[in-house]
Amino acid sequence: MIYVTGDCHGDFERLNQTIFPEQKEMTKDDYVIICGDVGGVWNRGAESRREKWWMDWLQERSFTTLFVDGNHENFDRLDAYPAEEWHGGLVHKIRPSMIHLMRGQVFDLDGSKIFAFGGARSHDIDGGILELDDPQFELKKKQLDRGWRPYRINHLSWWERELPSEAEMEEGRKNLERNGNQVDFIISHCCASSTQVLLSHGMFKPDILTAYLEEIRQTVQFKKWFFGHYHENRNVNREEILIYEQIIRIS
Ligand SMILES: [Fe+2]
Structure with a gap:
């Protein structure tokens, strides 16, 4: 069995037995895939107590949790996990059964081919990106807070890595070609440029990732x-x- 769900932002309550009773019939060979903004690896530097609790809790579920990254993940920490091969593609294992599907990989799950490509441009950064080592950091932060303008802090709540590198996009093209440009499912955080237009009537602008997904x-x-x-x-x-x-x- 394969199930799919959306952004969790560090709260996995919807996967408890009351809300998701289907898990009673599931095993570690069954999967729940989260389409990014997982927030399981978020805290600066190392796993926080809250994160550890949730990651262990997910590990204890009857099923295996898979995810692509969104724009709200700590990429410094996520990228530091060793890449390993799993079901035909590269992954980072946060726990043995809490697994990050890396960008541009094709996985074979249960006879289904799945193309994974995480990442997205943050929309809630109208006030800009602040740098912690900027001597004016406190002043800028205070001004933005006072004006209620949304902002992010580099390597604390925002990472340039939210958007893909050329190498990741090329890796995706190569892996898809190897599969005859045919898969069963695509799992991503962001969507294609034209899909985004249909969704938002032009509110969200295209970027390098929506163009690639197009x-x-x-x-x-x-x-x-x-x-x-x-x-x-x-x-x-x-x-x-x-x-x-x-x-x-x-x-
Ligand atoms: Fe989100």
């Missing part, structure tokens, strides 16, 4: 594409599904 959308055959980021449950069309708190079985 290229994927036009060159790859897929059955369903699930993504998070926009905090809504909505079928954009027959194939592309924006998911938030819902937990949907896809296989």
